[in-house]
Amino acid sequence: xxxxxxxxxxxxxxxxxxxxxxxxxxxxxxxxxxxxxxxxxxxxxxxxxxxxxxxxxxxxxxxxxxxxxxxxxxxxxxxxxxxxxxxxxxxxxxxxxxxxxxxxxxxxxxxxxxxxxxxxxxxxxxxxxxxxxxxxxxxxxxxxxxxxxxxxxxxxxxxxxxxxxxxxxxxxxxxxxxxxxxxxxxxxxxxxxxxxxxxxxxxxxxxxxxxxxxxxxxxxxxxxxxxxxxxxxxxxxxxxxxxxxxxxxxxxxxxxxxxxxxxxxxxxxxxxxxxxxxxxxxxxxxxxxxxxxxxxxxxxxxxxxxxxxxxxxxxxxxxxxxxxxxxxxxxxx
Amino acid sequence: xxxxxxxxxxxxxxxxxxxxxxxxxxxxxxxxxxxxxxxxxxxxxxxxxxxxxxxxxxxxxxxxxxxxxxxxxxxxxxxxxxxxxxxxxxxxxxxxxxxxxxxxxxxxxxxxxxxxxxxxxxxxxxxxxxxxxxxxxxxxxxxxxxxxxxxxx
Amino acid sequence: xxxxxxxxxxxxxxxxxxxxxxxxxxxxxxxxxxxxxxxxxxxxxxxxxxxxxxxxxxxxxxxxxxxxxxxxxxxxxxxxxxxxxxxxxxxxxxxxxxxxxxxxxxxxxxxxxxxxxxxxxxxxxxxxxxxxxxxxxxxxxxxxxxxxxxxxxxxxxxxxxxxxxxxxxxxxxxxxxxxxxxxxxxxxxxxxxxxxxxxxxxxxxxxxxxxxxxxxxxxxxxxxxxxxxxxxxxxxxxxxxxxxxxxxxxxxxxxxxxxxxxxxxxxxxxxxxxxxxxxxxxxxxxxxxxxxxxxxxxxxxxxxxxxxxxxxxxxxxxxxxxxxxxxxxxxxxxxxxxxxxxxxxxxxxxxxxxxxxxxxxxxxxxxxxxxxxxxxxxxxxxxxxxxxxxxxxxxxx
Numbered sequence: 001x002x003x004x005x006x007x008x009x010x011x012x013x014x015x016x017x018x019x020x021x022x023x024x025x026x027x028x029x030x031x032x033x034x035x036x037x038x039x040x041x042x043x044x045x046x047x048x049x050x051x052x053x054x055x056x057x058x059x060x061x062x063x064x065x066x067x068x069x070x071x072x073x074x075x076x077x078x079x080x081x082x083x084x085x086x087x088x089x090x091x092x093x094x095x096x097x098x099x100x101x102x103x104x105x106x107x108x109x110x111x112x113x114x115x116x117x118x119x120x121x122x123x124x125x126x127x128x129x130x131x132x133x134x135x136x137x138x139x140x141x142x143x144x145x146x147x148x149x150x151x152x153x154x155x156x157x158x159x160x161x162x163x164x165x166x167x168x169x170x171x172x173x174x175x176x177x178x179x180x181x182x183x184x185x186x187x188x189x190x191x192x193x194x195x196x197x198x199x200x201x202x203x204x205x206x207x208x209x210x211x212x213x214x215x216x217x218x219x220x221x222x223x224x225x226x227x228x229x230x231x232x233x234x235x236x237x238x239x240x241x242x243x244x245x246x247x248x249x250x251x252x253x254x255x256x257x258x259x260x261x262x263x264x265x266x267x268x269x270x271x272x273x274x275x276x277x278x279x280x281x282x283x284x285x286x287x288x289x290x291x292x293x294x295x296x297x298x299x300x301x302x303x304x305x306x307x308x309x310x311x312x313x314x315x316x317x318x319x320x321x322x323x324x325x326x327x328x329x330x331x332x333x
Numbered sequence: 334x335x336x337x338x339x340x341x342x343x344x345x346x347x348x349x350x351x352x353x354x355x356x357x358x359x360x361x362x363x364x365x366x367x368x369x370x371x372x373x374x375x376x377x378x379x380x381x382x383x384x385x386x387x388x389x390x391x392x393x394x395x396x397x398x399x400x401x402x403x404x405x406x407x408x409x410x411x412x413x414x415x416x417x418x419x420x421x422x423x424x425x426x427x428x429x430x431x432x433x434x435x436x437x438x439x440x441x442x443x444x445x446x447x448x449x450x451x452x453x454x455x456x457x458x459x460x461x462x463x464x465x466x467x468x469x470x471x472x473x474x475x476x477x478x479x480x481x482x483x484x485x486x
Numbered sequence: 487x488x489x490x491x492x493x494x495x496x497x498x499x500x501x502x503x504x505x506x507x508x509x510x511x512x513x514x515x516x517x518x519x520x521x522x523x524x525x526x527x528x529x530x531x532x533x534x535x536x537x538x539x540x541x542x543x544x545x546x547x548x549x550x551x552x553x554x555x556x557x558x559x560x561x562x563x564x565x566x567x568x569x570x571x572x573x574x575x576x577x578x579x580x581x582x583x584x585x586x587x588x589x590x591x592x593x594x595x596x597x598x599x600x601x602x603x604x605x606x607x608x609x610x611x612x613x614x615x616x617x618x619x620x621x622x623x624x625x626x627x628x629x630x631x632x633x634x635x636x637x638x639x640x641x642x643x644x645x646x647x648x649x650x651x652x653x654x655x656x657x658x659x660x661x662x663x664x665x666x667x668x669x670x671x672x673x674x675x676x677x678x679x680x681x682x683x684x685x686x687x688x689x690x691x692x693x694x695x696x697x698x699x700x701x702x703x704x705x706x707x708x709x710x711x712x713x714x715x716x717x718x719x720x721x722x723x724x725x726x727x728x729x730x731x732x733x734x735x736x737x738x739x740x741x742x743x744x745x746x747x748x749x750x751x752x753x754x755x756x757x758x759x760x761x762x763x764x765x766x767x768x769x770x771x772x773x774x775x776x777x778x779x780x781x782x783x784x785x786x787x788x789x790x791x792x793x794x795x796x797x798x799x800x801x802x803x804x805x806x807x808x809x810x811x812x813x814x815x816x817x818x819x820x821x822x823x824x825x826x827x828x829x830x831x832x833x834x835x836x837x838x839x840x841x842x843x844x845x846x847x848x849x850x851x852x853x854x855x856x857x858x859x860x861x862x863x864x865x866x867x868x869x870x871x872x873x874x875x876x877x878x879x880x881x882x883x
Contacts, residue, residue: 040642377725461549
């Protein structure tokens with residue numbers, strides 16, 4: 001607790017972490033482009049700076065100098081507010097994420113509830129963009145986004161319940177503490193954690209509109225879906241928000257299922273931070289790999305997957321986790 | 334291979350001559366001939382097209398400007414082909430065969446658009462390649478390539 | 487009645503002229519214009535869709551955005567000057583465009599093509615088929631996966647292989663896209679030294695990579711879910727519309743002009759049919775993959791036996807008025823990667839054609855859209871359109 005004041009602690013740490021995250025996200029985009037390039041038999045950004053490392057800066061500059069167009073009959077408030085909200089909501093989830101022991105912006109006792117609620121809010125800026133653009137493609141994208149977000153919120157909640165049940169608390173720091181010593185929920189207890197982890201990954205891919213669940217911004221059908229009418233930095237904010245959301249999703253998965261900052265070695269802040277970042281990176285790279293390999297699902301197939309497969313699995317996984325806790329707590333009479 | 338049953342149909346039932354490029358069906362009997370061909374198994378429509386002949390003189394007779402609408406159909410099961418045609422003077426319509434072969438729909442639209450013959454009974458005879466308000470039919474022999482047409486040229 | 491037409495139709499035929507005013511939808515109908523500028527309309531095609539939610543009720547395609555008056559231009563230019571013009575119709579497979587037109591001129595003139603030229607034509611046409619199908623596969627995956635995702639990966643792989651074939655053609659004719667290779671009487675360029683070794687290397691590499699694409703796509707659950715059962719074409723409708731090539735072979739109808747009306751060197755080699763039975767998008771995908779394999783096999787089988795001899799069967803063409811066929815008519819059709827590409831040419835005895843009609847397979851494929859699209863959702867519209875493989879340059883001329 002910095003300066004013994006939760007407000008100051010949150011402000012300073014929040015500022016530092018958010019700024020760091022913005023930088024990390026830009027370079028994550030650089031990494032993705034090189035990674036995707038290698039997967040496709042080409043190089044990726046190479047010329048702007050050494051190995052293309054100045055590419056994100058060049059891209060940000062390019063987006064800043066582009067003309068900012070607002071369609072004539074667009075709903076101005078919704079249209080202009082949507083990109084800001086998109087980034088804001090993505091960053092909000094960071095507030096409860098423990099990066100190392102004690103290094104958390106707001107150590108809420110209802111951390112899981114908070115991040116689920118903040119995550120559910122991502123539908124609002126997407127819908128605002130879809131409606132406010134006054135464009136049929138954006139409208140269809142927005143409608144699809146609502147259906148998808150609402151639908152996949154359910155397996156997300158159910159999957160997030162598994163570590164809550166296994167740890168007995170909604171506080172994310174306590175969930176990490178319950179996984180200390182290598183007993184990561186994804187692998188121990190065998191069964192509910194692993195399945196819950198898979199469900200969580202799928203649901204967070206869908207919440208973040210990533211391929212194979214990216215129907216709201218399906219570029220081949222809907223030109224750019226919800227972000228069709230956005231130009232310049234507003235589009236840049238949507239783009240950034242999407243990547244922030246996916247990085248934060250990977251970080252949450254690490255916290256809930258992969259032990260957070262737990263790792264071999266002494267309990268030093270820097271080492272814990274290193275383990276956390278390493279695990280998050282591995283998960284992010286896996287999600288990138290999925291993105292650049294699969295084609296997207298059709299909208300009705302996506303909804304079928306959620307309601308008919310993920311939801312029953314989610315319920316089953318929660319029951320499994322509860323049974324495990326019950327039987328492991330049953331003391332011999 | 335030209336279908337012998339179709340040749341027989343043209344010669345006997347319709348009493349037509351069958352030169353190398355197919356019989357010339359009079360326009361009144363075109364629908365009947367097409368339907369007979371379809372029922373005989375020629376369900377594959379290869380193309381419908383036309384050419385324009387300006388008014389000229391053949392020997393002593395003056396021939397008016399006319400269209401020759403050409404058709405070609407196939408029977409894939411037996412590997413047979415059959416071309417036929419219909420000649421009409423400008424201004425006379427040709428019966429549409431869209432009710433017989435579904436593909437004749439778009440083929441006739443393109444032929445009407447570029448060459449000019451009007452197909453009577455077509456469900457939606459609009460221009461397909463050129464803009465809706467274009468005047469003239471470019472594939473007329475006397476339509477110069479640089480004919481001005483505002484605002485397009 | 488035609489035996490092929492007797493199989494019962496899959497579903498009642500959609501009405502392309504549905505009266506939209508009297509249609510009772512679940513909500514208000516939305517008119518969506520997938521306009522000429524769209525990432526996935528395979529060129530400049532405008533599709534006006536009436537949507538009930540996400541389901542298409544009526545679809546009206548508008549063509550003509552790439553209409554360049556090719557048929558009129560062919561009447562104004564001489565027979566010799568027409569080859570570079572038709573190159574640009576089906577700009578993805580130029581060799582076959584030229585081949586169809588030049589063969590029609592040769593039929594009018596009645597000239598004999600030497601065996602060497604026929605072999606070269608066949609090899610070029612088959613490698614062109616592979617190149618065209620590779621491009622089709624790449625853009626098809628792109629339609630499904632988007633420009634930022636798995637579709638792009640497949641696209642990059644396919645274009646990389648296509649570049650090898652374009653290098654091959656560049657060595658032969660000097661150009662990567664519009665070759666101007668075929669002439670009345672034969673071919674214009676002879677095979678350079680070492681071309682056969684180059685072709686064998688390219689064909690071997692591509693044959694080794696086709697299983698990779700299959701593995702990436704055919705065995706992908708999402709790809710199968712997107713393509714199976716989608717866009718089924720009824721056999722009778724396919725025949726009435728004049729569909730050809732992979733579109734009709736995927737319905738189970740074995741209509742291949744290389745076998746039924748052999749041209750070039752196809753009478754000297756066996757072309758195995760690539761058929762599928764369902765007639766849906768997945769079937770068309772399988773047929774095109776099989777055709778790629780078959781084309782590579784044909785090219786490899788022919789390259790070793792290319793006979794020595796002249797490449798032109800008539801006097802060399804040195805002036806624009808060198809070709810002057812007698813009056814008459816001819817229709818010649820070849821099997822291009824898209825289907826039956828035909829040329830109906832009428833000659834009046836001068837050095838310019840009297841009427842030159844090109845029968846493009848893409849035009850017929852697009853005419854199937856008003857029948858296929860009603861009842862499918864928007865993502866399927868893009869997938870069905872991609873699977874028909876239309877090229878607007880050819881459809882519009």
